[in-house]
Every structure is written in structure tokens, then in C-alpha cells.
Amino acid sequence: xxxxxxxxxxxxxxxxxxxxxxxxxxxxxxxxxxxxxxxxxxxxxxxxxxxxxxxxxxxxxxxxxxxxxxxxxxxxxxxxxxxxxxxxxxxxxxxxxxxxxxxxxxxxxxxxxxxxxxxxxxxxxxxxxxxxxxxxxxxxxxxxxxxxxxxxxxxxxxxxxxxxxxxxxxxxxxxxxxxxxxxxxxxxxxxxxxxxxxxx
Ligand SMILES: C[S@@+](CC[C@H](N)C(=O)[O-])C[C@H]1O[C@@H](n2cnc3c(N)ncnc32)[C@H](O)[C@@H]1O
Numbered sequence: 649x650x651x652x653x654x655x656x657x658x659x660x661x662x663x664x665x666x667x668x669x670x671x672x673x674x675x676x677x678x679x680x681x682x683x684x685x686x687x688x689x690x691x692x693x694x695x696x697x698x699x700x701x702x703x704x705x706x707x708x709x710x711x712x713x714x715x716x717x718x719x720x721x722x723x724x725x726x727x728x729x730x731x732x733x734x735x736x737x738x739x740x741x742x743x744x745x746x747x748x749x750x751x752x753x754x755x756x757x758x759x760x761x762x763x764x765x766x767x768x769x770x771x772x773x774x775x776x777x778x779x780x781x782x783x784x785x786x787x788x789x790x791x792x793x794x795x796x797x798x799x800x801x802x803x804x805x806x807x808x809x810x811x812x813x814x815x816x817x818x819x820x821x822x823x824x825x826x827x828x829x830x831x832x833x834x835x836x837x838x839x840x841x842x843x844x845x846x847x848x
Contacts, residue, residue, distance in 0.1 A: 649715075649760060649799065649800025650715045650716050652799060652800055653695070653715070653716035653718070654716050654717065654718040654719070655718075656719075657695075657696065657716060657718035657719045657721065657722050658718070658722070660698075660719065661696055661698065665831060666756075667698060668829065668831075669755060669784075669829060669831065669840055670698035670702070670755055671698075671702070673753075673755045673784040673840070673842060674699055674703065675828075676784070676826050676828040677703070677753060677842065678706075680782070680826060680842070680844055681751070681780060681782055683706040684706070684707065684750075685706070685708060686708055686750075687707040687708055687750040687751060688707070688708055688709045688710075688711070688747075688749045688750055689703055689707050689709070689710045689749055689751050689752070689753060690710075690711050690712075690713060690745075690774060691711070691712045691733070691752075691753050691754065692713055692740060692752055692753070692754040692758075692771070692783075693714055693754055693755075693756070693757020693758070694712025694713060694714050694719075694720075694733070694735070694757075695714060695716070695719045695757075696719055696722040696723050696726070697710075697712055697723035697726055697733050697735075699753060699754075699755045700712045700723070700733045700753075701723075701726060701733060703753060704731050704732065705731060707750075709732075709734065710732075710734070711734045711735075711736060711745075712733050712734070712735045712736070713735075713736045713737075713738055713740055713745070714735070714736075714737065715739055716737075717737055720736075720737055723735050740767075740770045740771075740774070741763070741766050741767060741770045744770065744774065745774060747774075748773075748775060748776045748779075749774055749779065750776055750779050750780070751779050751780040751782065752774060752779075752780075752782070752783070753782045753783070754781075754782075754783045754784065754785075755784045756784065756785060756786075756840075757785075758783055758785045758803070758806070759785055759786060759801055759802060759803040759804075759805065759806070760800055760801065760802060761802065762802040764803070764806075764811070764814050765814050765817065765818060768814055768815050768818035769818045769819075771818070772819045772820065772847055775847045776847075778846060778847060779846070780844060780845065780847070781815075781820065781843070781844065781845050781847075782842060782844045783842070783843045783844075784828055784841065784842045784843075785805065785806055785840065785841065785843075786804075786806070786838055786840055787805050787806065787807075787808065787838070787839045788804065788805040788807050789804050789805040789838055790804065791804045792833075792834075792836060793805070793831075793833070793838050795833070805838075808825050808841060808843070811843060812843075815843065815845050819847065819848045820845035820846065820848065821845065821846055821847075821848050822844075822845055823843065823844075824843070824844050824845070825841050825843050826844070827839050827841055827842075828840045828841065828842045
């Protein structure tokens with residue numbers, strides 16, 4: 649899977665749909681969560697930083713974690729003295745960072761992680777008390793969303809109620825879902841949800 653993202657990295661930001669999803673997710677996060685100047689935020693599966701760089705101006709710091717070095721190189725190349733994202737190449741599930749954050753955001757990365765329950769447990773460990781998660785991904789789909797095939801895709805979207813249970817079992821509360829946008833492709837609709845929750 650990482651090779652696939654390494655290969656895609658250079659042209660990632662040219663994808664209109666990717667930019668549209670990231671922007672919609674950002675707008676939905678900003679309308680639901682107060683992003684404040686004292687906050688350190690983690691962007692899980694940050695890729696080239698399409699979401700993280702939208703959040704960065706409003707908070708103290710954004711740290712982007714990803715498994716793909718090439719995606720992270722693209723993200724790091726966008727850093728300016730005024731607007732920065734720190735990048736870390738790591739698998740959060742097996743290589744925890746030695747710091748915690750006020751919140752974790754993520755867009756379109758969770759379906760690439762096999763064990764969703766373990767991911768939420770890892771999220772919880774990286775969040776301060778009363779911190780939040782704001783995680784966007786596809787609603788359950790029939791496997792046709794990824795037109796290049798489903799290599800590295802462990803979940804064909806998510807059932808919102810099952811995901812709520814997974815998050816609650818991992819120690820999150822106030823779980824809410826919002827539809828960030830709906831992608832229309834070849835006559836089919838693919839809604840993208842934003843799930844927000846707070847650490848118990
Ligand atoms: C579909 S891309 C989304 C990138 C970015 N969030 C965006 O919206 O453009 C999914 C990203 O998740 C990363 N990823 C997948 N599994 C991961 C894991 N276990 N830890 C960190 N990153 C992961 C991939 O390398 C890839 O860059």
C-alpha cells in the first residue's frame with residue numbers, strides 16, 4: 649500500500665476530488681469544533697497535507713503522520729516560515745509518538761487501516777484529556793469508489809453505527825456524525841462522513 653501512495657505522491661494534489669474532499673472535511677471540522685491557538689493537532693494519514701495545511705493557520709501546531717515517505721516529502725515541501733506542518737513517518741498503531749495532542753483529525757485514511765478498534769485505542773493514547781477526534785471517511789460503499797482497485801483498502805467504507813460502537817468501546821463519548829460532502833462518480837453517490845468524538 650505504501651508503494652502505491654509513494655507512486656501517487658507527486659501528482660496527489662492535482663486530483664480535484666481529493667482537494668474537494670479535504671476542503672469539505674476542513675469546513676465541516678471548522679463548523680463543529682473550535683480550533684484554537686493553543687492547540688497541537690495530529691493529522692493521521694496526512695498524505696501531502698491537504699487537510700493539515702488548512703488547519704495549521706488556526707492552531708499552534710499540526711503534526712502529520714503517514715507511512716509514505718514520498719507523501720510526507722510533498723507535505724514538507726509546502727512548508728513556509730509562516731505556515732508549517734511537522735511530518736513524522738510512522739505507524740501510529742505500532743510506533744506511538746512520545747507526545748499528546750488536543751485533537752486528532754484525519755481524512756480518507758482510516759479505510760486503509762485493518763484494525764479500526766486498535767486505531768481508536770491508539771488515537772486515545774495520543775489525545776489529552778477532553779481532547780477530540782474528527783475523522784472523515786466513506787460511508788459503506790460497494791467497492792467501486794477506488795476506480796484503480798482496492799489494493800490496501802481494508803474497509804469498503806464504514807457503517808456509522810458500528811463505528812460509533814468501536815469509538816465508544818475505545819473510550820470516546822459524544823460521538824456525532826455529519827455528512828461532509830457527497831462524491832458523484834459514474835452515476836453513483838459516495839457520501840463522506842465526519843465523525844467527531846471526545847475522549848472520556
Ligand atoms: C487516501 S490517502 C489520504 C491522504 C490525505 N489525508 C488526503 O486527504 O489527501 C491515505 C493516506 O493514509 C496513509 N496511511 C495509510 N495507513 C496508514 C497508517 N497505518 N499510518 C499512517 N498513515 C497511513 C497513506 O500512506 C496515505 O498517505
